[in-house]
Amino acid sequence: MSPIDQVLELLRGQGAFHEPFEQIAGGDCVVSLEPSRLLPAIRRMLEAYPELHLSAMTARHDASGLVVLYHLWLGWGLSLRVVVPNETVELPSLLDDMPAADWYEREAHELYGIRFSGRQELSPLLTSQSLGGRPPMGPNRGGGG
């Protein structure tokens, strides 16, 4: 079984994901998950791949709201895509299982307003208080995304 198939098998065991994986430019595979399946999927992957490495988290706008991509490296690149349709939806924090997510979650919150449940504080990482609290890349800041 190819590496991606092994991971898909594992992720299937965690509950269905939205579409077959796609391969994007640069070679990373992208798999979409429901927010509620993210933490079980990460936990299962950490068991199977103890050297799993979180390279980055990208928050961005999307037709369906906001999207967070978790860029993982397991010897090859896998990005997990989770949609955040509106402000009321919180993503589970990965902090306890994957401390590397700490500052990336803080940045996603600070710049895009994305909320993460299950963690104590999401204090701003980068920006001055004088910005006034509106996420500078979030939906309501006007002009571009």
Added chain:
Amino acid sequence: MLDRVVRWARKRSPWLLHYNSGGCNGCDIELLDLLTPRYDAEQLGILKEASPRHADLLICTGPVTLKSREPLLRIYAQMPEPKWVVALGSCACSGSVFRDCYHVMGGIDRLLPVARYIPGCPCRPEATAAALKDLLESL
């Protein structure tokens, strides 16, 4: 040129403090280069002195980020008179490519009175040395 500077510098040896208020570090490392063997600014009597309370000359690199505003004002306030501010590099002069960024105020003169503007991206050591010589002669 160097003789004139050395003579002048022996009359007064300005102590220099450097602060990066948001730059890419390019100008900073070129400034630090002035102390290294190829450029050797120490012979000019320019001593780098890290404490604001003993500095004559504040050399600023980088655009002023919103978070750097308070630290920069604090440093300037701590410096005794007479004091001069130098904007080193294009970002310090005007904000350069980062002018329109949401976390950038602009160049140093948005906050502090600038005695000399030294453009460059980054500003090479020779250009910094020449501009500092010019400034020192005018003080």
Added chain:
Amino acid sequence: MSQITLPIGPQHPLLKEPMALRLGVEGERVVSAEVEIGYVHRGIERLMQERTYLQNMVVVERICGICSHAHATAYCQAVEALLGVAVPARAAAIRVLFCELERIHSHLLWLGVLAEAIGFTTIFMYAWREREHALDAMESISGGRIAHGANLIGGVRADLTPDLAIALGSALRTIEERLGLFDDLVERDRSFHRRTQGIGLMTLDLVRAQGVVGPMARASGASYDVRVDAPYAAYSWLRPPVPVTEEGDVWARAWVRVREIRHSLAICRQLIVSLPEGPLAERVPHRVPAGEAVIRIEAPRGELLYYIQSDNSDSPARVKVRTPTLPTLMALKQVLPGLQTGDIATVVAGADLCMACADR
């Protein structure tokens, strides 16, 4: 014993770039550490959405003055991936030449900064003197000492002509001759050992937990190096050796980097001899088609990731930049506690922090 808070930064002689540390200290020992960043945060990711792909070439080079070519390379590779364009072999090789010259200058810069922090001012002078040869080489080829502008979307802008190759060979030989001094420092200098061995320990577990990359990680036993694990540009045929060691202290970080300098010199020499023939750049379409790209490269400090989303317009819809210093900074919170206050400077200087990269 009562605890005091030792604030370091944003302005402090120890810090080359602004950041703030709040250290809880009891007697002579650090018991807790808070790390605050953002003083160099400009807001580059949003800026890049408001500039064209071409204008962003100028922006990415100025995210960080030390690893400017690494950013330019990762950015170009991401755009080229979206365009479906492969750069010509000669261009890929020249990009790697700059990558390795940049690694050399960055590591020598770091060595000098560490040396100065622990009182070896002569080593700082020697390291920064040798660094000049790498900067001269990059300037002679591209016209830029620091911001080189060597890359184009589709290739490179400047060539390594036969004359430049001769001058480059000479510069490399000079640096290599003087590397012996740094080898001696790391292998034989007992006072350097006293100041760096067993200091600032970062375990492999911490590396994995925080996602630490680059020489910091390789000094703690993790072998990940993007040039070898996911080869890009000319690394598909160049095979850099990856020095790894397990001590996890400041000494190990010096050991790894001095070896990497030597390997980078060898790669540059190999490139001079085996530079592929051919054009310097591919013609690229004006419009970047809609899509997403993720690119990872090995910057001097480790894995640099660029994500770009295109919406088929003149400007990228999203550019995400994750720099290798970020996980090191996160890990610092756990590395600093337990240190003697006298070793704080050594560990902070030895962490090769780049705030311009971290804050963007």
